[in-house]
Amino acid sequence: xxxxVEYLAKSLVSDPDSVxxxxxEDPGRHxxxxxxxxADDTGRIIGKQGRVANSIRTLxxxxxxxxxxxxxxxxx
Numbered sequence: 001x002x003x004x005v006e007y008l009a010k011s012l013v014s015d016p017d018s019v020x021x022x023x024x025e026d027p028g029r030h031x032x033x034x035x036x037x038x039a040d041d042t043g044r045i046i047g048k049q050g051r052v053a054n055s056i057r058t059l060x061x062x063x064x065x066x067x068x069x070x071x072x073x074x075x076x
Contacts (some may be wrong), residue, residue: 001071020036030071
């Protein structure tokens with residue numbers, strides 16, 4: 001999932017070198033992903049009314065459901 005988020009983010013932003021994804025896994029089958037991008041690219045990742053961010057979260061939830069885990073994405 002980390003590679004997937006990193007690939008999507010790098011394809012959306014204007015400065016792909018600034019993209020960083022950190023993973024924090026809890027023992028209770030929960031995965032937290034934190035996406036760090038340049039301040040100028042935050043709007044591109046979030047999108048109008050959060051549509052891009054919600055679409056990424058929806059795709060992540062479907063990937064996580066296959067593995068039987070819960071996932072959250074925080075954009076920094």
